[in-house]
Amino acid sequence: MGRAVARLDRPGPHGSAAEVTTMPAALRRFLGHPRPPVLLGAVGAVAAVRALRGPIRRRDAVTAAVCLGAQPFVEWWVHRGLLHARPGGRLGSIGYQLAGHGHEQHHRDPTNLDTMFLRPREVTAGAAAGVAVAALAPPAAGTVAVCFGLGALAYDWTHFLIHTGIRPSGRYYRRVWHGHRLHHYRNERYWLGVTSPIADVVLRTSPTRDDVPVSPAALGASALTARHGRDRTDRPGRPGRRGWDVRTAGAAGTTGPGRVAGTAPGLRTATTDPRARGPYPPV
Numbered sequence: 001m002g003r004a005v006a007r008l009d010r011p012g013p014h015g016s017a018a019e020v021t022t023m024p025a026a027l028r029r030f031l032g033h034p035r036p037p038v039l040l041g042a043v044g045a046v047a048a049v050r051a052l053r054g055p056i057r058r059r060d061a062v063t064a065a066v067c068l069g070a071q072p073f074v075e076w077w078v079h080r081g082l083l084h085a086r087p088g089g090r091l092g093s094i095g096y097q098l099a100g101h102g103h104e105q106h107h108r109d110p111t112n113l114d115t116m117f118l119r120p121r122e123v124t125a126g127a128a129a130g131v132a133v134a135a136l137a138p139p140a141a142g143t144v145a146v147c148f149g150l151g152a153l154a155y156d157w158t159h160f161l162i163h164t165g166i167r168p169s170g171r172y173y174r175r176v177w178h179g180h181r182l183h184h185y186r187n188e189r190y191w192l193g194v195t196s197p198i199a200d201v202v203l204r205t206s207p208t209r210d211d212v213p214v215s216p217a218a219l220g221a222s223a224l225t226a227r228h229g230r231d232r233t234d235r236p237g238r239p240g241r242r243g244w245d246v247r248t249a250g251a252a253g254t255t256g257p258g259r260v261a262g263t264a265p266g267l268r269t270a271t272t273d274p275r276a277r278g279p280y281p282p283v
């Protein structure tokens with residue numbers, strides 16, 4: 001079983017999300033990568049088992065609505081508590097092994113598709129639990145399992161899309177796009193929502209960019225991105241008017257040794273360029 005799962009997770013290299021610049025290409029890349037189809041299959045399996053338990057009733061609709069309301073908070077907690085778990089203490093070490101290490105790699109090189117998606121090992125374990133719940137627990141619990149899977153799918157797709165070279169459009173998507181870019185290039189302790197900014201607003205992890213310090217991890221990611229020069233959506237919208245350089249976001253207010261490697265001399269930073277206050281109103 002372990003070997004079969006390892007075979008699903010072909011090591012790569014799988015390229016960079018920044019190479020993707022259109023929605024059809026994004027869909028092809030998402031489905032062509034070894035990891036997302038495993039998640040799609042897992043969600044399909046749980047949904048099929050739930051369907052065998054009987055028709056969707058009013059109670060399932062209410063359950064699904066509650067799940068939808070809880071999704072931003074579940075995502076926030078998983079991101080903060082599990083994906084950013086660090087070794088130290090029993091719980092921290094378990095979280096780090098489960099998901100923290102993989103997410104740490106993603107923060108080191110945010111557009112790298114080798115470390116972008118949920119891993120088959122965790123997905124198949126979650127699917128086994130979801131199938132068991134859908135088969136044995138009351139049908140509404142199966143509906144919760146399906147909703148959980150759909151939430152994971154929405155997270156994986158949206159997260160990938162944010163890191164592609166597709167320019168953000170639409171107010172809602174611009175907002176989550178902007179928040180996740182700040183999470184990577186400003187400070188990973190904030191802007192933890194990926195599919196929704198609601199939990200960040202409620203739990204006060206959505207400050208104005210300049211109110212939080214640039215973290216060492218954000219500096220590292222900015223430096224790598226600047227070196228690769230491959231995060232091509234760093235100037236969404238109309239250049240010049242809304243130009244906000246993600247690569248300099250990490251360098252804002254930083255001089256001397258902490259200056260981002262690869263930043264071109266004379267390149268305006270967020271603190272010196274009045275146009276570079278962020279492409280969107282402060283979150």
Ligand SMILES: [Zn+2]
Nearest residue numbers: 110159180184
């Ligand atoms: Zn990310």
Ligand SMILES: [Zn+2]
Nearest residue numbers: 083103183188
């Ligand atoms: Zn993160």
